[in-house]
Amino acid sequence: MFEDKVLKKIKADKEKWERGPLAKSLSKSPEAKPVFTTISGAPVERLYTPLDVDDVDYDRDLGYPGTFPFTRGVQPTMYRGRYWTMRQYAGFGDAKSTNERYRYLLEQGQTGLSVAFHLPTQAGYDSDHPLSMGEVGKVGVAIDHIDDMRVLFDRIPLDKVTTSMTMNAPASVLLAMYLAIAKEQEVPWEKVGGTVQNDVLKEIICRGQYIYPPRHSMRLTVDLIEFCQKYVPKWNSISISGYHIREAGSTAAQEMAFTIADGIAYTQACIERGMDVDSFAPRLSFFFNAFTNVLEEVAKFRAGRRYWAKVMLDRFKAKDPRSMMLRFHVQTGGVTLTAQQPLNNIIRVALQTYATALGGAQSLHTNSYDEALCLPTQQAVTVALRTQQIVAEESGATDTIDPLAGSYYVESMTDRIEAEVDEYIKKIDAMGGTLAAIEQGFIQKEIQNSAYRFQKEIESGERVYVGINKYTMEEPPPSGLLKVDMSVGQKKAAELAEYRARRDQAKWKAALDKLREVSSTDENVMPYVIEAVTAKATVGEICDVWRDIFGEYRPKEYV
Amino acid sequence: MARKIKMIMAKPGLDGHDRGAKLLARICAEAGMEVVYTGLRQTPEMIVAAAEQEDADVVGLSSLSGVHNYFFPRVVELMKQKGMEDVLLVGGGIIPEEDYDFLKKSGMGAIFGPGTPTTEIVEFIQANVRQR
Structure with a gap:
């Protein structure tokens, strides 16, 4: 320069x-x-x-927003056109109470929905399964079947809001329900917008909500991507997630590197299916974390955009610029929150929100200050949403595009992170690709070593964490925490028994039989999943069909 | 030479957050304990069976999905039934302080919330584990 x-x-x-x-x-x-x-x-x-920054070439390395290599952003006007989508991840108890929270959030100016499902749904079990005991409605909403889904979106027009669903191994089942509800609301699928996480590789790496072995999981993932490309063109058919990698302990550069490694694996799998790269790549989306070190996060986002664009151009020969855009959602760092002096978390989240705005995200979830203690209360959720609104409307971060470009520090760190990402990708390629690297435990061990280093730094006092190892104080135990009633589980179990007894048994059985038959072939399962949920098959029943055929994944543990 | 403290580190229920469990397993091992990590999705029965099979002196339960009040007492109860009262039980995760009393009364030796130094946990185990 x-x-x-x-x-x-x-x-x-x-x-x-x-x-x-x-x-x-x-x-x-x-x-x-x-x-x-x-x-x-x-x-x-x-x-x-x-x-x-003496080797930075402006045109080659930075360029202009909305053009290759997208370092400065994926759209030509960014937040001057419109702000990021403010999308709070929410769900607890049964569908009715979650529907009320959604309608509250939409009234408060939230612009998109994000469904938190309880763990049984995420793991493909019905609420009355023995492994679901104690978990029903706890960390998300209990959805077992299409009737639950109908209640969840009651009085929410699916052509007006976009919905993100954190759903991975059973992603196709929940998307099928959503599409069936859209049909009932007479909303054509071409108009339905949203995202399903559908990222099983990171479940295996670090998040733990896997069901099937990697190869079969990849088949379901690609089925969903292929189906959306044909019939639900506005749907983001995958959200390739670094968020949980960072939560598990990775560094910023590792978060970006391993997410891009997963992205490469999915893109490769779709191409092997016979899809043209430009037919699906524009609908690949990403999901990252934002920690409190604002400048490092901004550099990470910029490095990621530039590197992904090059991957799509050089490795996969994409022609459509939209295939090269790293479009991403951000959630502020859950693991950065402290149970000690919880109001301090508001400040952490504000800085993380600022980093996200300066980093050019497409949507954002801000955590609530009480989340190191429990699910967020309504007051805490409101503060979290207001934090986004203050950063968007008052801070000035949204007035100009990529305002930190040209900072010697940020540009230098952007280069450094990109170089580190490149080094990891080369290493993973040499190991035989992402799946091989996961099977060998390489990615898991790298993350765990970083988590270990961080913990040691905190305990030695080498790194300060306010309220944890410095500026600590005695405080009364927090009160007014949100608790989910244990009776949701019993209610749900009773309701399920009735649901199963009431449905058209012949229709239900025929749909599941057909799904079983198709799942053993190479045919795309999505249309048959939609048939099955419409015929009132439950999440657990559909996932069991695949458990029979694909088997279950049992990881080796790397400690 | 004294026998090493034998520890089972377990994740009850469907919760997938195992950063803390794995970290603590590593740190306890470095502190001289012999640690077996069960992996995810353990039922109380599976955890107690592992503790019995390994002849564990201490069992660590980690939960971040709000199911501690359900799972922890169940593990305690099953251990009692098997006559394993002398096995030390410790728990950690996203557990509000208001639940500590209930969990301790039901038989947990200690509960460690977010931000607890691992040294404190290691020292507690070393001081309270059964002698043999």
Whole structure:
């Protein structure tokens, strides 16, 4: 970005400054610590100058928003056109109470929905399964069948809102229900917009909600992507997630690297299915974390956009620019929240929101300050949503695109993160690809080692965490926490028995038999899943069909 | 040479958050314990069977999905039935302080909330585990 002559002078001047004013200052009072690092452990220099970005080529490396390599953003106007979608992940108890929370959030100015399902649905069990005991309605809403789904979206027009569903191994079952409800509301599928997470690789890496072995899981994932490409063109058929990788302990660069590795695996699988890259890649979406170190997060998002664009162009020969865009949702860092002095979390979330805005996300969930203690209360959820609104409307971060571009530090860190991502991708390629790297436990171990390093830094006091290892204080136990009534489980079990007895048994059985038959072939299962949910098959029943055929995944544990 | 403290680290229920469980397993192992991590999706029966089979001195239960009041007492109860009262039970995760009393009364040796230093957990185990 600078001419050689200019750089030479800067270099000379910098050395002069180091020998002069800096040396003098250091001799009087040394710096607080010998080495400064980001929360990811990446080194941070005292001062960044044009010398640190001397190989940045503006046109090649930064360019313009909405054009390759998308470093500065995926749209030409970004938030000057419209803000990111404010999308709070919510769900608890039964469909009725969650529907009430959704309608409250929409009234408060939220612009999209995000469904948190309880763990039994995520693991493909009905609420009355023995493994569901104690879990019903706990961390999300209990959805067993299409009638639950109808209640969940009662008085919510599916052509007006977009919905994100955090659903992975049984993604096709829940999408099938959603599409069936859209049909009932007379909303054509071409108009239905939203996202289903559908990312089983990261379940195996770190999130734990897997059901089937990787190969069969990939088949279901690709079936869904292929079906959406044909019939639900506005649907984001996968949300390739780094969020949970970061929560599990990775660094910022590892989060981006392993997410992109997963993205490469899915793209490859779709191409092997016979799909043209530009037919599905524009609907691939991503999901990342945002920690409190604002500048590192911004660099991560920018590096990710640039690297993904190059992957799609160079490796997969995409032609459509939309195939090259890293469009992503962000959730603020759950693991950054403290149970101690919980109101401090509001500040952490605000900084993380600011990072997300400066980083150019397409949608955002802000965590509530009480989430290290329980599910969020309505008050805490409201503060979290207001945090987004304040950053969007008051902070000025949205007025201009990619405002940190050209910062010597941010550009240098963007380059460093991209280089680290590239190094990981090359290593994973050499191991035989993402699946092989997961099977060998490589990705899991890298994440766990980072988590271990961070924990040691906290416990040694080397890294300060306010309220944990510094500025601690005695405080009364928090009160007014949200609790989910244990009776939801009993109610749901009784209701399920009645549901199963009431349905048209012949129609139900025929639909499940057909699904079983098709699942053993290469045919796309999605149309048959829609048939099955419409014939009132439950989540657990459909997942059991596949458990019989595909078997269940049992991971090796890497500790 | 004294026998090593034998520990089972378990994830009851469907919760997939195992960063803490794995981290603590590693740190307890470094502190000289012999640690077996069960992996995810353990029923109380599976956990107690593992503890019995391994002749564990201590069982760690980690839960971040709000099911502690259901699962932890169940593990305690099953251990009592098997005459394993001298096995130390400790729990951790997203557990509100207001639940600590109930869990301790039902037989948990200690509950460690978010932000607890792992050294505190290791010391507690070393001080309270059965002697033999």
